[in-house]
Amino acid sequence: MSSFVNSDQIRDLFSQSMSAMYRQEVPQYGTLLELVADINRATLERNPELRQQLQEAGELDRIDVERHGAIRLGTPEELATMRRVFRVMGMHPVGYYDLSVAGVPVHATAFRPVDDAALRINPFRVFTSLLRLELIADPALRAQAQEILAQRRIFTPRALELTRQCELEGGLDAEQAAEFVHEATQTFRWHSEATVSHDTHQLLLAAHRLIADVVSFKGPHINHLTPRTLDIDAAQAEMPRRGVAAKDVVEGPPRRRHPILLRQTSFKALEEAIVFAGDGAAGAHTARFGEIEQRGAALTAAGRALYDRLLGQVRSMGNAGSTGNDYEARLTAVFAEFPDDLEAMREQQLAFFRYAVRDPAALARAAASGAGFDLAALLREHIVQARPIIYEDFLPVSAAGIFQSNLGGAEQKSYASNAAKELFEAALQAPVADEIALYAQSQQASIDAVRSAYEALQPA
Structure with missing residues (x-):
């Protein structure tokens, strides 16, 4: 009997395959990887204590492979099948994120490894959003989008076949694992041929740029891959020097001696040429970008409540969202209430x-x-x-801020909070x-x- 390849190894192969594909599709991603590697090297040379901490925690070797991707799905069927595909790689749905609270018509989960040993081997994770068609106000456009999405097939037949085989037999051998990775990668490729006409694309754009991104194409092209940096402020400053147009501010908590949760920045989304269905008219689509993240301590429920309260306070200071020249100063001032001392964070049970x-x-x-x-x-x-303990997950407001800055910064739609975890889990066909x-x-x-x-x- 053939011996099965460990799911951690399959995930490692998949993350390498995705990185190679995205580097080919989006050349600036290669620049981003080089920039982050240089920043990390300099940070570790400057801070031997940090190097020692990462080494003792078994995390030093994983910095270079630490990255996450993000995709947007259109239907419950796509989400349920994606869960099965990711399970072959030892990735499971963790967390529920309602992005509608920040004007983005999706909700999401993160597929990732869940145990410490698997995270040390390869922590690759994919933030996976599901379009919420019910948030499209126009009933006719909603029905049209639903019909378009129902007709597409985002997985190759062979990827589905190998997924079923893994489920039935308990694993894949080396040859099957390599083929599975190749076939699964095809789902995330960029296709420059739209599945809709120019007129339909314009209607979808008017509803929301993200709706147009999900509905108009053959599949859920990976919209960014994100390397992990040890100093995101240095990376933010370095991006323009290397010809990369950075977004205005870093999303998440302010700079601290002891980082918490997740800080993210990105370069502006590419304008990519597309051809519309029907008359073959040429056009452009803006959706895919490069992102950098810095990860800090995972917060307890009490720590997260404090973070959410402080962030809400900053964002309500006469300026919706992370915009304005004084945003970083406001952020730093308000977050002075959150202790920047590890012992205090531990004693107050704010972090794990x-x-x-x-x-x-x-x-x-x-x-x-x-x-x-x-x-x-x-x-x-x-x-x-x-x-x-390093935070392995995401922040809905930060994710929405990244989306908005790259899909047309002024695109703040006025959705109220529409958390629908039960509906999401029903679509997923599993709990998060x-x-x-x-x-x-x-x-x-x-x-x-x-x-x-x-x-x-x-x-x-």
Whole structure:
């Protein structure tokens, strides 16, 4: 019997395939990769403590492969099948994101690895949005969009066949895995031939640029791939020097000594030539761009509530969204309320931490004393260390800000919050995992490992 390839290896092959394809399709993405590599190298040289922390956490080797993609799907059937395809690669739906609150007519999840070991091997993730046709105000246009989407087939027959085979047999061998990656990559390719006429495209554009992007093409072309930087402010400053037009501000929290959650920036979307269906008229479409991210500590429910409250306060200061010359100053001023000290964040239970034995000999001495396990005491005595758990997920307001800046910055449609998690999960045909629960599990597992090591050293 053939031995199966591990799903982590398939995901690694897929992330490499996607990166090679996008670099060919969007040459500025190659510039972005080089820029980020240079910034990361300089940051690590300047900050040996950060290098040591990443090395101890097993994250140093993954910085260069850490990237995420983003796609937009049109129908529940596409979403349900995409879940099955990503499952072959060990990627599962985590989190529910309502972007309608920021004027973008989609809701989304992130397909990603969920356990710590898989994340260390390759953390590739894809932010996957589903178009919400019910938010198209014009009933006739809504019905037309639905009809257009119903006719397209975004997966190759062979990709579907190999997905079914993996589900039935429990895996794919090396040859099948390579073929699967090749076939799955085809779904995300750019097609310059629109499936709609010029007139229909204009109607869709008028409803929302993102609606036009989803409905007008053969498939969900990858709209960006995002490398991870260790200093996004340096990357933002460097982009114009390398001929890359950066968006005005970095989305997410302000610059901090100890980063939290996710900060994102991007270059302006490309204007790509397209040919319309019917009369073959030439046109242009603006949708695909390059993005850079910096990841910080995962926040607890209390930490996230504080972040959301502060961000809402900034964005309500007489200026909707992350715009205006004074936005960064307002952001920094308001976020002074969020402690920028790891010990304070830990003691106030604002962020999740991973615990590990720092001094095995001292742990053995403490255990030999016969005292019960006391994590706080072991931390005070520097026998155990706590490192922030990296945030692996996304921020809906930041994602919407990136979308809007690249799909025509003034495109703020006035949707109210329209969270519809149950409808999304029905389309997905599966529940989405709670990302905060996953971080809590990782934190507790690390505490349990330290406790086990301590108790194993205690006198019988």
